Amino acid sequence: MIDKTIDRSLRWLDDRLGIAKGGRTFLDKIFPDHWSFMLGEIALYSFVVLLATGVFVSLYYIPSAHEIVYHGSYIPLRGQRVSEAYASSVGLSFDVKSGLLMRQAHHWAANIFLGSIAVHMARVFFTGAFRKPREFNWIVGVSMLILGIVNGFLGYSLPDDLVSGTGIRIAYSIIESIPLVGSYLGTFLFGGNYPGNGIIIPRFYILHVLIVPLLIIGLLAAHLGLLVKQKHTQFGGKGKTEHNVVGTPMFPTFIAKTTGFLFMTTAVLFLLGGLAQINPIWQFGQYQPYQISYAVQPDWYMGWLDGALRIMPSWEWVGWGHTIALEVFLPAVIFPGLIFNIFIVWPFIESRHTKDLAYHNLLDRPRDRPLRTAVGVAMLTLLFMVFFASSDDVLANFFQVPLVAVLWFFRIAVVIAPVIAAVVAYKICNEMRAAEGVGKRKRPQIVTRSSTGEYSTTDAEPRPGDGVEELDAIPVPTYIDLVPPELATGVGVRRVMR
Amino acid sequence: MRRLFRARYAAPAALVGCVAIVGLIAFSPSATLADAAPTTTLPVLTTTATTTTPIAQPTQSVSGALNYAAPSNQTGLFYAQLPQAFIAPGEALFAANCASCHGPAALGTGRAPNLQGLGAGTVDFWVSTGRMPLANSSVQATRKPPRFNRLQTLEIAAWVQSLTPGQGTQVPIVNTNNADLEAGNALFTLNCAACHTITGAGDALPGGAYAPSLHLATPVQAVEAIRSGPGNMPHFSVGNITNTEARDIAAYVDGVIQHQDNRGGFGLGGIGPVGEGFVALLIGVGALMLVCFWIGDRT
Numbered sequence: 001m002i003d004k005t006i007d008r009s010l011r012w013l014d015d016r017l018g019i020a021k022g023g024r025t026f027l028d029k030i031f032p033d034h035w036s037f038m039l040g041e042i043a044l045y046s047f048v049v050l051l052a053t054g055v056f057v058s059l060y061y062i063p064s065a066h067e068i069v070y071h072g073s074y075i076p077l078r079g080q081r082v083s084e085a086y087a088s089s090v091g092l093s094f095d096v097k098s099g100l101l102m103r104q105a106h107h108w109a110a111n112i113f114l115g116s117i118a119v120h121m122a123r124v125f126f127t128g129a130f131r132k133p134r135e136f137n138w139i140v141g142v143s144m145l146i147l148g149i150v151n152g153f154l155g156y157s158l159p160d161d162l163v164s165g166t167g168i169r170i171a172y173s174i175i176e177s178i179p180l181v182g183s184y185l186g187t188f189l190f191g192g193n194y195p196g197n198g199i200i201i202p203r204f205y206i207l208h209v210l211i212v213p214l215l216i217i218g219l220l221a222a223h224l225g226l227l228v229k230q231k232h233t234q235f236g237g238k239g240k241t242e243h244n245v246v247g248t249p250m251f252p253t254f255i256a257k258t259t260g261f262l263f264m265t266t267a268v269l270f271l272l273g274g275l276a277q278i279n280p281i282w283q284f285g286q287y288q289p290y291q292i293s294y295a296v297q298p299d300w301y302m303g304w305l306d307g308a309l310r311i312m313p314s315w316e317w318v319g320w321g322h323t324i325a326l327e328v329f330l331p332a333v334i335f336p337g338l339i340f341n342i343f344i345v346w347p348f349i350e351s352r353h354t355k356d357l358a359y360h361n362l363l364d365r366p367r368d369r370p371l372r373t374a375v376g377v378a379m380l381t382l383l384f385m386v387f388f389a390s391s392d393d394v395l396a397n398f399f400q401v402p403l404v405a406v407l408w409f410f411r412i413a414v415v416i417a418p419v420i421a422a423v424v425a426y427k428i429c430n431e432m433r434a435a436e437g438v439g440k441r442k443r444p445q446i447v448t449r450s451s452t453g454e455y456s457t458t459d460a461e462p463r464p465g466d467g468v469e470e471l472d473a474i475p476v477p478t479y480i481d482l483v484p485p486e487l488a489t490g491v492g493v494r495r496v497m498r
Numbered sequence: 499m500r501r502l503f504r505a506r507y508a509a510p511a512a513l514v515g516c517v518a519i520v521g522l523i524a525f526s527p528s529a530t531l532a533d534a535a536p537t538t539t540l541p542v543l544t545t546t547a548t549t550t551t552p553i554a555q556p557t558q559s560v561s562g563a564l565n566y567a568a569p570s571n572q573t574g575l576f577y578a579q580l581p582q583a584f585i586a587p588g589e590a591l592f593a594a595n596c597a598s599c600h601g602p603a604a605l606g607t608g609r610a611p612n613l614q615g616l617g618a619g620t621v622d623f624w625v626s627t628g629r630m631p632l633a634n635s636s637v638q639a640t641r642k643p644p645r646f647n648r649l650q651t652l653e654i655a656a657w658v659q660s661l662t663p664g665q666g667t668q669v670p671i672v673n674t675n676n677a678d679l680e681a682g683n684a685l686f687t688l689n690c691a692a693c694h695t696i697t698g699a700g701d702a703l704p705g706g707a708y709a710p711s712l713h714l715a716t717p718v719q720a721v722e723a724i725r726s727g728p729g730n731m732p733h734f735s736v737g738n739i740t741n742t743e744a745r746d747i748a749a750y751v752d753g754v755i756q757h758q759d760n761r762g763g764f765g766l767g768g769i770g771p772v773g774e775g776f777v778a779l780l781i782g783v784g785a786l787m788l789v790c791f792w793i794g795d796r797t
Contacts, residue, residue, distance in 0.1 A: 035794025042786045076683040076754050093761070100762050111778035112786070119783060162687065162696055163770060257793055264789045272782055277762040278774050284696050285687050293687075293696035294709065300775030391772040396702035403702045 025228065031254045032234040032247035036123045041258060042116035045265035046109045047220070053106035054209065060096050062088040063205035065160065065198025074282045082286040085201050089159035090282050105273030110152050112269060114301040117145050125346075125376050127363040129233045131356070135347040137226045142343045144219045147212055149301050154208035156299055159279075160201060165287025166296050168200060170309070177328035195289050236362045243361070295397075297390055307389030308335050311410045339383070370429035378422035385414045574676055575721065575741040577668035580618055580656035588657030591650055595631055604658055609635075616726065617666020618655035623722035625651045627715075638707050638729055641714065667726040672717040674749035678742075682750025685743055689734070698755035699769055703730065712755055717748035724748075 014020045031037065064084040070077045072087065073094045082090075092099040121141060124130055130138035153171070157164045172194045175186040189203070190196030231245050240246045248254045272278075284293065298306050308331035315326040342349075350372065351357065366373040388395070389410035396403040444460040593602065599610035606612030613621065624630040625646055629639035644651065655669060687696065693709035695701050700711035707730045715723070721744050727733025739747070758765065766773035 033795030035790045035792075035796060038790040038794050039787065042783070042790070074759065076679045076750065079680045080684060104762050108778060108782060111774065112782040115779050115783040116786065119787065162691070261789065261793060265786055268782060268785050268789075272777070273763075275763040276774075276777050276781075277760055277765050279771075280758075280760070280762060280765075283758060285683060288687075291687050291691070293691040294693055295695040295699065295701040295769055297771040297775075299771050300778060303771075303775060393702050394769055394772045397700065397708055400708075402706040403704050404706075406702075 027249070027251040029228055029250040029254075030232065030245040030247045031250065032232050032245065034235055036127075037232065038261065039116060039120040039123055041261055042265055043113055043120055044220070045262045046113035046116060046269065047216070048262065049109040049266055049269050050106060050113060051213070053102045053109060054213075056102045057092065057099075057106055058209055060088060060092040060099060061085070061158065061205075063158070063202045065201045077282065077285070080286065083160045083198070083201070085158060085160040086281070086286045089161070093282060101270070101273050104276075104278050105270050106155075107278045108272040108276070109269045110155060111278075111300060112272075114145070114148050114152060117141075117148060118301075121145065122376070122380070126366040126373060127233070127235075128360065128369060128372065129363055130347045131360040132347075132351065133230055133359055134226075134233070137223060137230070138347055139344050140219050140223045140226070142340065144216055144223065145343075146340055147216050147219070151208055151212040151216070152299055152301055154204045154212065156279075156302075157204055158201065158208060159281045160287050161279075161281040162284040162287050162291060162293050163279075163281075163296050165289070166292060167298055167302075168287075169194065169289065170306075174328055174332040177325045178333055179322075179324050179329065231361070233361055233363050235365075240362065242359065245361075295393055297394070300387070303390035304383050304387040305332060305336055307386035307392075307410070308332065310392055311386070311389045311407060311414065313411075339379075342379075367429040367432040370426045370433075373429050374422040374426040377425035378418040381418040381421040382414060385410060385417050389414070574673040575745040576671045577619075578671050580652060580659060580669065584653040584656035585660045586657075587650075588653035588655070588660075591646070591654050592657050595645070596654065599632075604661060613658050615662045615665045616658070617662075617668055618652075618659035619667030619669045619722045620726040620728070621655040621658045622651055622669050623667075623719055623726055623728055625654060627719055629728075641710055667722060670718055670721040670725075670744075672721055672745055672748050674717055674745060674752060677749030677753075678746045679750055679754060681743065682746035682748075683754065685739070685747050686750050686755075689739070690747070693731075695769075697758065697769075698751065712751050715751055715756075717745075717752045720748040720751045721745070 010019070062084045066084045067081050068084055068087055070080050070082045070087050070090070072078070072091050074090055077090065089103075092103055094100070124138065124141070153167065157168050157171075172186055172190060175189065176182045178185060187193065189200075191199035191203075232247065234240050234245060234247070248257075285291075297303060309328065312327050312331040315330070317324040317326055364372075366376075389407075392406045392410060393403060395401075396406045443462070445457045446460050447455060447457050449455050592600075592604065596604070599607060600613055601607050601610075604613040621630075624639070626644055626648070628642035628644040631645060632639055633642060646654065652669065659666070659668075690698075693701070693703060694712055695709075698712035700709045702708045709731075712720070723731060724734045724739060724744050724747065734744075766777060
């Protein structure tokens with residue numbers, strides 16, 4: 001009876017909207033089972049939490065720099081003149097039921113949204129999932145990363161507290177440092193000279209809650225649409241070829257799994273929101289341009305930009321009546337611009353280098369592409385170094401070493417460490433390819449002692465999971481084949497004697 | 499069949515998630531005016547009692563003739579005239595513990611500065627925070643448990659003061675009962691946060707120096723530091739920060755900075771986004787990657 005009703009209503013919809021065709025594609029979509037394919041879903045579900053908590057938070061937040069006298073429940077602030085934005089953010093934290101939980105969960109979700117994007121991106125990079133035909137989806141992903149960082153910064157600035165206000169001040173200086181157009185751009189964005197008559201808070205608000213999220217949602221739709229159209233990549237192994245996808249279908253299996261994952265992600269975000277304090281703005285106070293706190297860092301995803309600014313020597317160019325603040329322009333405009341452009345064009349750099357124009361649905365293991373892996377490790381090391389440089393004062397205080405020593409350590413490390421890391425990664429990749437059985441589970445040996453005191457070893461019984469084919473190296477067309485022909489046993493596979 | 503079997507993770511995962519969310523929303527603190535009042539005012543009330551008595555008690559027991567003016571509610575900050583009886587034992591303590599570096603007349607040597615004219619408050623700050631006697635001649639003296647008790651400290655201070663009567667920083671009596679925490683907050687943000695950080699956690703400064711954490715400073719020490727400017731810290735005279743304002747800052751340090759309203763869970767050290775970033779990446783993303791590993795295929 002119910003079957004018939006569902007059947008009839010679906011048919012009714014299909015007759016009018018033609019849902020059967022798309023629905024079939026969607027329900028039959030195959031998802032490979034490997035765990036690393038779920039990293040992007042952390043970002044997706046964090047984004048869902050961001051939208052939900054963001055709606056709640058926006059119900060109580062007032063995007064106005066208008067000055068009022070604080071009369072809320074946090075005593076040290078009472079009677080102080082604060083902006084409505086700051087007063088409403090503190091009010092949301094203290095005077096709204098579960099407001100602090102929602103605000104903190106929103107903030108944690110933003111941090112983890114970008115963290116999971118970074119991890120997902122590393123997986124895609126090191127396994128070569130960005131290769132033809134998926135270059136476009138890679139670029140869409142990088143665009144979402146950039147927009148996510150921008151929106152994180154905008155949202156971080158909205159409470160108008162002392163720490164975030166310092167961030168806006170730095171952002172203004174960065175815009176000003178752009179040669180020729182910088183001061184005009186800054187005046188345009190801030191509606192005048194800094195701090196711009198309080199116009200920046202409503203402007204950031206509309207960007208943060210409407211414009212940038214809409215762009216992200218559009219790109220997200222494109223990201224997932226392309227994923228369905230181009231189908232998933234997969235790791236090589238038994239039964240997996242360039243022309244098939246092996247995994248579980250969306251319905252009934254994967255949809256249950258992914259819904260569970262949605263709830264798990266939400267649970268972790270809300271547990272953090274309830275148990276770990278983030279951005280206690282009531283302790284910081286209202287932002288005033290003439291006040292500053294020490295030990296101020298941006299959220300982690302801006303840390304690498306802040307770190308680059310911190311370790312840059314103070315270079316300046318003066319000529320023809322103009323000053324170009326290279327100490328700000330190079331690390332805060334050129335450096336991130338360069339990094340993001342390398343991200344975007346990397347698929348094309350690589351295909352030009354390898355002259356590999358074929359379709360790829362099977363993923364590489366990182367060790368099978370030592371040069372790409374080395375480049376990726378170098379980039380990660382560089383970013384980690386400037387990221388840690390952002391906390392140079394906290395590190396100096398924690399380890400009780402002079403601040404100047406920490407500064408010079410990072411100045412040298414950003415140049416040296418990526419090179420060392422790349423060489424080490426390259427060597428490890430080649431060694432792993434050379435040795436047989438690396439990454440495979442080893443069979444235990446059982447040592448027995450006979451009655452006469454004689455020892456002998458036998459192989460243990462096979463355990464579940466032994467002999468799984470996926471980890472066996474499959475022939476991959478290598479473009480950096482350093483292996484002498486006499487030692488090569490297959491394309492990309494080498495055997496050496498121990 | 500094996501693939502259907504994997505779906506068994508979904509139901510418990512969903513259940514755990516739902517319970518956690520509902521629980522957190524149901525039990526999350528709803529701060530009201532009534533809730534907030536005791537958490538922020540109580541520490542101030544309780545700590546003032548303990549911090550003002552140590553000065554008052556020994557002095558009264560030694561010499562009943564002393565008459566301190568009771569701290570008025572207008573300023574709440576008075577400078578004590580240390581009793582004459584303190585000077586003789588103070589001289590002996592100084593000779594035994596301080597004179598080897600600072601010289602028998604506290605005029606300083608090649609190793610240590612001249613103390614004459616600095617006043618009892620300066621001496622009290624350095625000795626009561628344990629910075630003196632110096633553990634080693636590093637760039638900056640570090641806070642450690644004091645070697646002398648309150649009475650001995652004041653005796654040394656009284657002797658140094660007696661060398662240059664009326665000069666330098668005096669030992670304050672701080673009554674924070676009627677302090678204005680709102681003013682303290684504003685003054686602290688304006689004058690102190692640039693080095694000590696807005697949460698009072700302290701941080702490294704250029705040249706190997708650092709702004710120490712304020713989490714152990716008493717109101718008396720806070721006022722002495724403001725007035726005398728120990729080490730790299732600038733000193734603030736009455737023209738910059740009035741006695742009332744110094745009292746308000748001391749009350750803010752003692753009542754709010756040291757009893758931080760850490761609603762919203764673990765405070766993560768009060769060092770801002772550095773701690774938060776580590777938690778987000780290692781615990782947040784890390785935990786969710788473990789979930790991926792749990793519900794995904796591992797081969």
